[in-house]
Amino acid sequence: MGHLLEVKDLEVKFALRMGDLTAINGVSFTLDRGERLGLVGESGAGKSVTGFAIINLISKPGYISGGTVIFDGRDLTGLTGEGMRHIRGNLISMIFQDPMMTLNPVLTIGTQMVETLQAHMNISRKAAEKIALEKLRMVQIPSPEKRLQQYPHEFSGGMRQRIVVAIALLADPALIIADEPTTALDVTIQAEIMELLLELCESEGTGLILITHDLAVVSQVTQKIAVMYAGKVVEAGLTEDIIDNPLHPYTQGLIKALPDGRNPGTRLNQIPGVMPSLIDIPPGCSFHPRCTIRGDICRYESPVLREIPGYRNMAACHMLGLKKEPTEKDRAE
Amino acid sequence: MFAFAVRRITQAIIVMLVIGLLGFSIKQKIGDPVRDIVGVSVSVAERDALREKLGLNDPFLTQYVRFIKNAVHGDLGMSFFFKRPTLEVILSKAPATLELVFASSLIIILLSIPLGIYTAINPRNLPSRIIMGGSIVGVSIPVFLTAIILIYIFAVELHWLPSYGRGETVNIWGWESGFLTLDGLRHLLLPSIALSSIMLPLFIRLIRSEMMETLETEYVKFAWAKGLSRWRIWFLHAFKNTLLPVITVGGVQLGILIAYTILTETVFQWQGMGFMFLEAVERSDTSLLVAYIIVVGALFVVVNTIVDIIYGLVNPTVRITGRK
Numbered sequence: 001m002g003h004l005l006e007v008k009d010l011e012v013k014f015a016l017r018m019g020d021l022t023a024i025n026g027v028s029f030t031l032d033r034g035e036r037l038g039l040v041g042e043s044g045a046g047k048s049v050t051g052f053a054i055i056n057l058i059s060k061p062g063y064i065s066g067g068t069v070i071f072d073g074r075d076l077t078g079l080t081g082e083g084m085r086h087i088r089g090n091l092i093s094m095i096f097q098d099p100m101m102t103l104n105p106v107l108t109i110g111t112q113m114v115e116t117l118q119a120h121m122n123i124s125r126k127a128a129e130k131i132a133l134e135k136l137r138m139v140q141i142p143s144p145e146k147r148l149q150q151y152p153h154e155f156s157g158g159m160r161q162r163i164v165v166a167i168a169l170l171a172d173p174a175l176i177i178a179d180e181p182t183t184a185l186d187v188t189i190q191a192e193i194m195e196l197l198l199e200l201c202e203s204e205g206t207g208l209i210l211i212t213h214d215l216a217v218v219s220q221v222t223q224k225i226a227v228m229y230a231g232k233v234v235e236a237g238l239t240e241d242i243i244d245n246p247l248h249p250y251t252q253g254l255i256k257a258l259p260d261g262r263n264p265g266t267r268l269n270q271i272p273g274v275m276p277s278l279i280d281i282p283p284g285c286s287f288h289p290r291c292t293i294r295g296d297i298c299r300y301e302s303p304v305l306r307e308i309p310g311y312r313n314m315a316a317c318h319m320l321g322l323k324k325e326p327t328e329k330d331r332a333e
Numbered sequence: 334m335f336a337f338a339v340r341r342i343t344q345a346i347i348v349m350l351v352i353g354l355l356g357f358s359i360k361q362k363i364g365d366p367v368r369d370i371v372g373v374s375v376s377v378a379e380r381d382a383l384r385e386k387l388g389l390n391d392p393f394l395t396q397y398v399r400f401i402k403n404a405v406h407g408d409l410g411m412s413f414f415f416k417r418p419t420l421e422v423i424l425s426k427a428p429a430t431l432e433l434v435f436a437s438s439l440i441i442i443l444l445s446i447p448l449g450i451y452t453a454i455n456p457r458n459l460p461s462r463i464i465m466g467g468s469i470v471g472v473s474i475p476v477f478l479t480a481i482i483l484i485y486i487f488a489v490e491l492h493w494l495p496s497y498g499r500g501e502t503v504n505i506w507g508w509e510s511g512f513l514t515l516d517g518l519r520h521l522l523l524p525s526i527a528l529s530s531i532m533l534p535l536f537i538r539l540i541r542s543e544m545m546e547t548l549e550t551e552y553v554k555f556a557w558a559k560g561l562s563r564w565r566i567w568f569l570h571a572f573k574n575t576l577l578p579v580i581t582v583g584g585v586q587l588g589i590l591i592a593y594t595i596l597t598e599t600v601f602q603w604q605g606m607g608f609m610f611l612e613a614v615e616r617s618d619t620s621l622l623v624a625y626i627i628v629v630g631a632l633f634v635v636v637n638t639i640v641d642i643i644y645g646l647v648n649p650t651v652r653i654t655g656r657k
Contacts, residue, residue, distance in 0.1 A: 106647065115559075
């Protein structure tokens with residue numbers, strides 16, 4: 001059996017007055033049934049756009065300009081209207097970042113849950129409410145019967161995100177795309193929600209794409225990681241390999257930037273410079289201006305994601321796996 | 334809900350007292366009740382005696398309190414021209430105006446909602462551009478000009494519709510209604526279109542801009558991600574949220590419609606309060622003018638209070654504050 005999801009050379013552009021802006025440029029990854037993948041990177045790296053592109057929900061003026069998204073053997077990029085509607089919320093659900101904004105303020109929780117089920121199956125309100133109650137219990141909402149009649153403003157942020165998780169689970173999807181699901185929450189609540197999401201994905205056998213900038217969260221939840229930088233995947237591999245043995249200089253920088261629990265009070269490491277904006281992505285490797293191991297080739301040739309001899313990770317870097325070629329830094333010394 | 338209602342009613346009373354003060358000040362400055370009662374052929378001495386007897390030489394405040402007291406009992410003074418209580422005169426004219434305003438509101442609501450939603454969903458296509466362009470034209474032409482153009486086209490040239498008056502009316506418990514006869518409805522058509530011509534474009538633009546904003550929200554995006562049908566997203570998820578600001582602004586605007594009836598009724602010789610008001614101005618019938626201001630003010634306050642209550646029904650956060 002093939003992969004559950006196979007994203008290949010996905011390209012998303014935004015049609016602006018000054019011309020097309022490439023937001024993601026040739027992103028590829030695969031996900032098997034029940035597998036959990038972390039999409040990691042800084043803000044603006046194209047993680048969220050990738051997530052939304054999978055269910056073809058990029059807001060205008062963005063559009064998918066190339067590549068394929070094969071889900072369960074079908075290319076989703078070619079689907080329109082009813083075909084796509086049947087995928088969304090049914091086979092692939094999404095969880096958004098800010099639970100305060102995700103739920104419609106003028107509709108009850110019950111309505112917002114029942115309508116999701118009724119959009120995908122021929123089911124009575126009574127039967128749909130029964131499923132909704134069951135899912136609310138799964139996300140540990142106390143006295144769900146009463147809660148079904150309430151409006152979003154009657155819930156706390158953490159509770160609302162639990163409800164969003166319950167909505168995502170309603171139709172027993174094969175895949176959940178969670179876009180920074182805990183970023184807007186308190187730290188203590190973050191852990192609870194993440195724990196809950198992990199448990200439910202495991203028990204239900206649901207695939208998960210976790211979009212986040214938080215490497216610590218990803219390392220606890222996912223089996224695979226794809227690191228994104230300026231619209232491209234720069235490193236991909238198993239979570240333990242990437243965390244313990246990062247290859248790409250950007251990934252190394254990200255991991256070094258994490259606080260070290262053993263030496264409190266020490267300064268955090270930074271990656272010098274900032275990620276380029278989409279308007280002026282440098283030629284060649286988009287990371288080279290910030291890179292510590294760059295060579296001449298990095299200035300004009302864009303590296304592709306490839307296997308690095310001797311390692312299990314894939315990385316997009318010219319300077320990895322070379323026998324011994326002097327880097328610019330070496331030469332300067 | 335009780336606390337909410339009490340608060341709204343208190344506010345309404347304060348507003349009415351202020352309107353009363355304005356009305357009374359006008360009467361005090363311009364009007365002369367003695368003239369209203371006796372006319373011109375009475376000697377100065379007799380007038381002064383009458384003035385003293387009526388309490389017109391009392392301090393301003395005393396007279397204002399007396400005015401309010403009378404007003405609460407439904408006595409807004411005598412009309413100099415009609416020789417009848419002003420309230421009675423106004424109430425006999427009110428059905429015509431209220432039916433006109435009602436018909437216009439109906440036209441506005443029935444057209445602005447679908448057109449506003451349509452232009453919000455398709456902001457750039459040709460029909461939307463035509464609607465938006467047309468709405469600018471509609472706002473720009475004054476009501477009386479629209480009315481005259483309508484009369485020229487449909488009454489003078491095409492002979493389809495009558496150009497003036499209310500036509501045949503039916504009296505139901507003292508309410509002269511033009512809604513129940515075909516002739517009444519035919520007479521109602523042109524005036525109500527003319528009256529709605531100013532507010533309709535405004536409502537289309539209001540609904541469109543609010544709807545476009547709502548369509549950009551996260552919860553609408555989440556609704557798409559849930560795989561809901563586009564109709565449900567547009568008409569339930571987005572439109573219900575669009576309604577909140579539209580009701581607030583719309584309520585006030587519908588009140589303003591009553592003011593616009595003065596122009597429309599005059600052009601169409603529509604025997605309502607607006608027509609009566611203009612006649613009263615010509616006859617310097619001050620008591621009737623002031624009574625009109627107070628009655629229309631009261632109508633305005635009532636409409637706004639009703640709008641607030643409807644707002645509470647749509648917006649769950651208002652309801653909860655009302656419940657406590």
